[in-house]
Amino acid sequence: MFPAYSRPILPEGFSFEVSELIMLRNWSEDNGLSMVIELDHIDGPREYEEFIRLVPHRGHHGLASLWRAHQTVIITPFGGAARRFVSMAHALSALQMHNGTINMRQDRIGGR
Numbered sequence: 451m452f453p454a455y456s457r458p459i460l461p462e463g464f465s466f467e468v469s470e471l472i473m474l475r476n477w478s479e480d481n482g483l484s485m486v487i488e489l490d491h492i493d494g495p496r497e498y499e500e501f502i503r504l505v506p507h508r509g510h511h512g513l514a515s516l517w518r519a520h521q522t523v524i525i526t527p528f529g530g531a532a533r534r535f536v537s538m539a540h541a542l543s544a545l546q547m548h549n550g551t552i553n554m555r556q557d558r559i560g561g562r
Contacts, residue, residue: 463491463498463517463524470523470538474516478504481547483513504552514552516541527552 466474471485478485483504491501503512514527519534523541526532533554535541544555 461499462496463501463519465500466502466518466538470518473538473542474502477542477545482507483547486512506550513550514545525554527554530554 471487475485484507486503486505488501488503489499491498493501498517500517502516504514504516505512512528514525516523516525518524521536523535523538524532525535525541525545528551533541533544535544546553546555
């Protein structure tokens with residue numbers, strides 16, 4: 451056993467696969483959004499290898515954030531609760547743009 455001060459800390463979020471980033475980029479562009487990718491992102495005690503915010507092309511306010519956990523894609527729309535999906539394809543099928551905001555469809559499979 452490692453002492454508490456020397457135990458390696460695993461990040462909350464891991465890097466996406468290139469194919470996932472391409473899917474997300476295509477979805478973002480189709481919906482007038484840009485991806486802001488932050489590497490080695492830290493949010494309080496949480497660390498992420500890769501953290502993505504979706505923002506309007508001419509805006510700074512994030513509409514949603516995404517990160518990858520072990521076998522899960524997690525999306526948090528601005529002001530909403532985080533939802534987990536089994537894949538990027540499932541996650542993107544649950545997203546919809548409505549009046550400049552990202553909403554989560556409730557009728558899609560793959561989220562929990």
